[in-house]
Amino acid sequence: MGAEVESKKRVGVIGLGAMGSGIARTCLEAGYRVSIWNRSSDKATPLVALGAIACDKPDEVLEANRHVVVCVADYAAWMQIVGNHGLEERLADTSIIQLTGGSIDDVTEHETFIAESGGRMADGALMCFPSQLGTSEASILVAGAPDVLEDCDPLLRVLDPDWTNLGEDITKPAVLSRALTAGILSSFVGYVNGLAICREAGIPIDVYINQSVKADAIVPGEKRRLAEAVRDGRTEHTEASIDTWVGAHQTIHAVAEALGTNLVLQDAVKSALQEARQMGYGEHDLAALVEVFAANQPRS
Ligand SMILES: NC(=O)c1ccc[n+]([C@@H]2O[C@H](COP(=O)([O-])OP(=O)(O)OC[C@H]3O[C@@H](n4cnc5c(N)ncnc54)[C@H](OP(=O)(O)O)[C@@H]3O)[C@@H](O)[C@H]2O)c1
Known part of the structure; x- marks a missing residue:
């Protein structure tokens, strides 16, 4: 023993x-x-x-x-x-x-x-x-x-x-860790894109930090809701459809463009939203974007 x-x-x-x-x-x-x-x-x-x-x-x-x-x-x-x-x-x-x-x-x-x-x-x-x-x-x-x-x-x-x-x-840890990191990294890239927009507009970084803490309060609950909508196959019900997000995103894109910032990230977001619309998910929840990212989809 x-x-x-x-x-x-x-x-x-x-x-x-x-x-x-x-x-x-x-x-x-x-x-x-x-x-x-x-x-x-x-x-x-x-x-x-x-x-x-x-x-x-x-x-x-x-x-x-x-x-x-x-x-x-x-x-x-x-x-x-x-x-x-x-x-x-x-x-x-x-x-x-x-x-x-x-x-x-x-x-x-x-x-x-x-x-x-x-x-x-x-x-x-x-x-x-x-x-x-x-x-x-x-x-x-x-x-x-x-x-x-x-x-x-x-x-x-x-x-x-x-x-x-x-x-x-044995492949599951590699896949899940990369899926989680995809979400974390994309959110960090978006955060830094917002920082660049504020810096060009002369908005102090400390103001951005404080306001992003408030804005981010919805993130954990909204992430869970999105995942549950995909899990339960109910992406047609929503408070904010992909069409609504397209409208919101047009203003983000326009502000970023007016300030002369690099649009590489916002162009990618625009493409994903447009693909969802082309696939007929305009009135669906943002969770329907999962079909844009799905394997074996015809790409535009
Ligand atoms: N650090 C983190 O926060 C973190 C978080 C999550 C996952 N990970 C993962 O953990 C793993 C290690 O990361 P780390 O941060 O410890 O990296 P690291 O500090 O860069 O250390 C790399 C290690 O790999 C060894 N190594 C590299 N090439 C080698 C070679 N050709 N032959 C023999 N040894 C070699 C290095 O040996 P030498 O000292 O001789 O160069 C060192 O021990 C990576 O797969 C990373 O993705 C790290």
Whole structure:
């Protein structure tokens, strides 16, 4: 029993960039025995000062641990580490918790590679900053075989006490994290576009900040309403139709144009709204835009 407890409290971390270092630090703080490796060895120094065991080679991390978290820049970097150090021979009976960001192809090819090497894997996507790991603000989306996820659960809880299990389809974390980031990034781009418009008009940035806090109050509730309308297939009922938004957007476009600002973003918004109208959704809710973005639609 003592040996079992001891083996469960061990973890290896390969990749000590901002995120990998945060992962190693969070595991150390939770009482884990943490073995670490990074291509540039200097990144291990602050973690060794906290009690981590620096390994000269990544195969030493695999030898010492049943659970190894990998978090490097991309899958190409990980496969380079694998190739340079012959790791495919060392993966049997190891659970790789892959937290490197990747595409659908990266993830599926990696799943095949791990299976052929006799290893096990969980694939995760991080939706938080390193400083949020281990707190209620952490967010990690994970998929994998149920027995692997159950086995990795104590470790995942250390990193995110409320980690999200997306089931067995290993591609789901990559897809969901990109879908969420698409919404966040588009909103940030729009926010900065508004900043540029205000700056051209001489409206103080602090006024923009204060007013956007008020204007953004509707955003969480409205996002939920849009998603529920799509989920329930009821985009025909609305307080503000796509036609209404087209009218609102014409004034946004006109103001942005009159001030001489770059119209690249507003032209893209205009195109999406126009496509929805052409598809017959003018009187529908903004949620009907989901059909404009759907796969296999004829594009104008
Ligand atoms: N930082 C965040 O806030 C955040 C949030 C969500 C998701 N993520 C994801 O977490 C992953 C790591 O991000 P990060 O912020 O930690 O990146 P980072 O600070 O830039 O670190 C990159 C890591 O990858 C290693 N690396 C890059 N190319 C390599 C190669 N060819 N061979 C071996 N090692 C290589 C680097 O090693 P060296 O030190 O030797 O260069 C370093 O350990 C990424 O997939 C990122 O999308 C990060």
